Amino acid sequence: xxxxxxxxxxxxxxxxxxxxxxxxxxxxxxxxxxxxxxxxxxxxxxxxxxxxxxxxxxxxxxxxxxxxxxxxxxxxxxxxxxxxxxxxxxxxxxxxxxxxxxxxxxxxxxxxxxxxxxxxxxxxxxxxxxxxxxxxxxx
Numbered sequence: 474x475x476x477x478x479x480x481x482x483x484x485x486x487x488x489x490x491x492x493x494x495x496x497x498x499x500x501x502x503x504x505x506x507x508x509x510x511x512x513x514x515x516x517x518x519x520x521x522x523x524x525x526x527x528x529x530x531x532x533x534x535x536x537x538x539x540x541x542x543x544x545x546x547x548x549x550x551x552x553x554x555x556x557x558x559x560x561x562x563x564x565x566x567x568x569x570x571x572x573x574x575x576x577x578x579x580x581x582x583x584x585x586x587x588x589x590x591x592x593x594x595x596x597x598x599x600x601x602x603x604x605x606x607x608x609x610x611x612x
Contacts (some may be wrong), residue, residue, distance in 0.1 A: 594606060
């Protein structure tokens with residue numbers, strides 16, 4: 474068998490390749506990510522569902538700084554260049570938050586609720602179709 478790029482014999486000794494799916498690794502490890510943009514960061518602070526390690530600001534924002542302080546979340550000043558780098562070029566509006574993984578619920582937890590509602594959609598590409606499906610499901 475020719476030694477290709479993915480061949481096991483082609484790997485350096487002592488170097489293990491992690492082939493676990495990303496979702497499995499994120500649930501098990503202390504994964505972090507950045508949420509950016511004023512409204513998304515305000516929402517992640519208000520909701521309290523995700524652990525927020527710190528907020529990063531390039532400029533002044535009293536509302537966000539006050540909310541972060543009230544939640545015990547440190548606020549760090551960053552340059553616009555650093556904010557752009559951390560958001561990977563996304564529209565950050567000078568506001569980012571370093572957060573833990575989103576705590577998804579297991580299906581069994583949802584089905585154990587009184588009057589559970591589960592809506593399964595696949596391949597929805599038009600936001601109007603998604604909105605219509607949600608309105609119909611809501612009754």
